[in-house]
Amino acid sequence: MTKMAVFYYSSTGANYQMAQWAEQGLKEAGAEVKLVKIPETAPKEAIDQNPAWKKHYEATQDVPEAQVDDLEWADGYVFSIPTRFGNVPGQVKTFMDMAGGLWAQGKLVDKVVTAMSSAQNPHGGQEQTITNFYTSIYHWGGIVVAPGYTDEQIFAAGGNPYGTSATVDGEGNIQDDIEYVVKHQAKRAYEVAKKIHG
Numbered sequence: 001m002t003k004m005a006v007f008y009y010s011s012t013g014a015n016y017q018m019a020q021w022a023e024q025g026l027k028e029a030g031a032e033v034k035l036v037k038i039p040e041t042a043p044k045e046a047i048d049q050n051p052a053w054k055k056h057y058e059a060t061q062d063v064p065e066a067q068v069d070d071l072e073w074a075d076g077y078v079f080s081i082p083t084r085f086g087n088v089p090g091q092v093k094t095f096m097d098m099a100g101g102l103w104a105q106g107k108l109v110d111k112v113v114t115a116m117s118s119a120q121n122p123h124g125g126q127e128q129t130i131t132n133f134y135t136s137i138y139h140w141g142g143i144v145v146a147p148g149y150t151d152e153q154i155f156a157a158g159g160n161p162y163g164t165s166a167t168v169d170g171e172g173n174i175q176d177d178i179e180y181v182v183k184h185q186a187k188r189a190y191e192v193a194k195k196i197h198g
């Protein structure tokens, strides 16, 4: 069975929701799925000063933390990550920077990867975050499977061909109707992973 890992980082819950939709879509498509959260690296004082962050952090203590080994286990990945000043969050970068050993052994080659992002503004940098993230995947020898315009509903969901983009309010509530396109994007990555990895 083709194995898919959904990696997410979320401070206030939006990307956790998107990761759960991706997981559901992958299960519907028949994949073996693992949903894991990228570990928090911010100090407790920073988390405590934002009630929405604190609430989400405490509510997701039971979600398994991503291990570098998950990158080797899965044939394909869905990454759901928030935008930070138009870029990948430090937490996600820290996790990826631990993959040097796997990279050196060639164990990240041919992994099928797709990414999605959220930001507070409709044009707040989601595209930059996703394409910056994909840059590292090219270094890994991964196969980026962007959604493109492979489904009519992508147009209605904002039309970002690089990866689903969410707009969120200050408390992490998603403002757009993107559940379908998140699932579509994840399923498409799975279908490609299945062709490559069987």
Ligand SMILES: Cc1cc2nc3c(=O)[nH]c(=O)nc-3n(C[C@H](O)[C@H](O)[C@H](O)COP(=O)(O)O)c2cc1C
Residues within 6 Å of the ligand: 009, 010, 011, 012, 013, 014, 015, 016, 082, 083, 084, 085, 086, 087, 118, 119, 120, 121, 122, 123, 124, 125, 168, 171, 172, 173
């Ligand atoms: C340090 C920091 C930087 C941010 N940078 C941006 C930004 O560049 N553009 C934007 O629209 N929103 C920005 N935001 C808002 C986040 O993208 C938003 O809170 C996030 O997408 C919510 O996702 P989550 O609920 O999964 O944490 C920033 C938030 C923080 C804390």
